[in-house]
Amino acid sequence: MVLGIFEPVIQPGYDFYFFSFTSDNMYEPLKKYIEDYSGEAISEEEYEMIKSAFTPKKFRKKQYLLQAGDVSRYMAFIIKGAVRQYSVDDKGVEHVIYFGLENWWAGDRESFTMLTPSRYNIDAVEDTEVLLTTYDHLDQLKNSIPAIGKMFTTMDQRSYIATQKRIHASISLTAEERYQELSKNYPALLQRFPQNMIASYLGISAETLSRIRKKALSK
Amino acid sequence: MVLGIFEPVIQPGYDFYFFSFTSDNMYEPLKKYIEDYSGEAISEEEYEMIKSAFTPKKFRKKQYLLQAGDVSRYMAFIIKGAVRQYSVDDKGVEHVIYFGLENWWAGDRESFTMLTPSRYNIDAVEDTEVLLTTYDHLDQLKNSIPAIGKMFTTMDQRSYIATQKRIHASISLTAEERYQELSKNYPALLQRFPQNMIASYLGISAETLSRIRKKALSK
DNA sequence: CGATTCTTTGAAAACAGTCAATCTGTGTGG
DNA sequence: CCACACAGATTGACTGTTTTCAAAGAATCG
Numbered sequence: 001m002v003l004g005i006f007e008p009v010i011q012p013g014y015d016f017y018f019f020s021f022t023s024d025n026m027y028e029p030l031k032k033y034i035e036d037y038s039g040e041a042i043s044e045e046e047y048e049m050i051k052s053a054f055t056p057k058k059f060r061k062k063q064y065l066l067q068a069g070d071v072s073r074y075m076a077f078i079i080k081g082a083v084r085q086y087s088v089d090d091k092g093v094e095h096v097i098y099f100g101l102e103n104w105w106a107g108d109r110e111s112f113t114m115l116t117p118s119r120y121n122i123d124a125v126e127d128t129e130v131l132l133t134t135y136d137h138l139d140q141l142k143n144s145i146p147a148i149g150k151m152f153t154t155m156d157q158r159s160y161i162a163t164q165k166r167i168h169a170s171i172s173l174t175a176e177e178r179y180q181e182l183s184k185n186y187p188a189l190l191q192r193f194p195q196n197m198i199a200s201y202l203g204i205s206a207e208t209l210s211r212i213r214k215k216a217l218s219k
Numbered sequence: 220m221v222l223g224i225f226e227p228v229i230q231p232g233y234d235f236y237f238f239s240f241t242s243d244n245m246y247e248p249l250k251k252y253i254e255d256y257s258g259e260a261i262s263e264e265e266y267e268m269i270k271s272a273f274t275p276k277k278f279r280k281k282q283y284l285l286q287a288g289d290v291s292r293y294m295a296f297i298i299k300g301a302v303r304q305y306s307v308d309d310k311g312v313e314h315v316i317y318f319g320l321e322n323w324w325a326g327d328r329e330s331f332t333m334l335t336p337s338r339y340n341i342d343a344v345e346d347t348e349v350l351l352t353t354y355d356h357l358d359q360l361k362n363s364i365p366a367i368g369k370m371f372t373t374m375d376q377r378s379y380i381a382t383q384k385r386i387h388a389s390i391s392l393t394a395e396e397r398y399q400e401l402s403k404n405y406p407a408l409l410q411r412f413p414q415n416m417i418a419s420y421l422g423i424s425a426e427t428l429s430r431i432r433k434k435a436l437s438k
Numbered sequence: 439c440g441a442t443t444c445t446t447t448g449a450a451a452a453c454a455g456t457c458a459a460t461c462t463g464t465g466t467g468g
Numbered sequence: 469c470c471a472c473a474c475a476g477a478t479t480g481a482c483t484g485t486t487t488t489c490a491a492a493g494a495a496t497c498g
Contacts, residue, residue: 089391109379153372157328164382167385202390414477426477429477433479
């Protein structure tokens with residue numbers, strides 16, 4: 001997919017809009033994130049390198065960050081907003097596999113690292129501001145800033161552990177228990193994403209989720 | 220958990236047996252694995268370091284490599300045999316979340332890196348030979364051999380992608396489709412592990428799997 | 439305000455789980 | 469070597485849960 005940032009031309013069929021915006025502190029969340037995940041401080045010089053490797057971009061609600069079939073050429077660090085990653089099956093049913101909020105990353109890792117066409121769509125569920133970077137920029141950063149490498153190691157480990165937990169939940173818990181887990185661990189998701197998407201994420205129908213919620217209320 | 224390798228004393232309640240065995244080529248699969256996953260050649264000197272960081276150990280069928288509640292202090296590279304990783308719920312039902320065969324790793328990543336008690340059991344489904352290493356040994360290797368670091372990066376990415384795919388399968392495919400996927404992608408698992416474990420891995424009952432297989436035969 | 443999207447509700451059908459009995463193959467001890 | 473025990477697989481009847489379909493109600497956005 002062509003995100004349109006580094007290209008001057010809007011691709012046919014895509015609903016991009018450009019809005020130039022920058023502010024002094026818009027890279028701060030990213031800096032803080034890197035410091036948190038690497039356990040190291042970022043110097044002024046490193047900070048400048050990081051800034052120049054990331055480009056701000058805004059996405060309107062419902063706008064695609066990535067479409068199935070395209071290669072995910074960018075990783076997006078979310079400054080503000082909400083996105084979802086999902087596939088669409090033969091019957092046209094959407095299956096949400098990931099939610100992203102502030103200070104989370106969006107992008108299909110497999111497609112991004114392997115340069116293969118993505119199976120997934122990613123779109124904005126709210127108006128969203130992100131910082132985008134490419135594989136090459138990231139590679140350069142990793143080579144020149146040790147903290148970046150550490151951050152990725154930590155991220156990889158945590159996301160591996162998180163997905164492992166999710167698999168465990170999906171095979172050993174009932175739909176109701178999975179919902180309880182989610183609302184305990186990620187209450188923010190329930191408030192930012194519509195229930196039909198939450199249901200899809202949990203692997204159940206919207207109707208079933210509605211009934212689970214009703215039952216939970218009466219307790 | 221105490222695996223008993225580096226300790227001279229057998230822990231009460233554990234069914235360990237010791238059997239000293241070494242051979243010239245027993246580290247070869249590990250070397251090849253590292254070279255494959257890092258894309259780099261291992262020098263003779265590096266090979267020696269690797270050998271000294273891993274200890275061979277044999278596990279008998281049904282023997283635990285890790286018990287829930289213990290910290291996973293070792294990562295095991297499987298030379299020969301078959302293992303499974305699973306949790307046990309309140310009702311005593313086992314839920315398999317991982318299978319390991321030759322040239323795969325076994326060990327609870329979360330417990331191993333965070334030093335927290337593991338939720339999972341790992342046991343041998345066949346008589347199994349592994350190469351064990353500790354966090355400290357691994358850390359040292361990573362610092363002195365660049366290929367080891369690369370190998371882990373690749374492993375992390377692949378396992379993340381694999382778990383992502385599995386989540387996708389678990390929420391968007393029916394039990395039958397999941398079984399088809401498994402038999403297409405990992406036919407070896409079906410031949411090495413009993414059906415009740417396969418069923419558990421797929422998140423369905425052994426009876427349901429039996430019926431799915433029967434239906435598949437008649438096609 | 440009107441249109442669209444999201445949520446809720448009901449009833450029927452499909453699906454998977456549970457329980458219990460039987461069958462099969464394996465390995466063990468007498 | 470045989471008999472027996474045991475683990476694993478299969479089958480049927482039943483139960484419970486989830487999906488599907490359809491319709492109505494609520495909330496949101498332009």
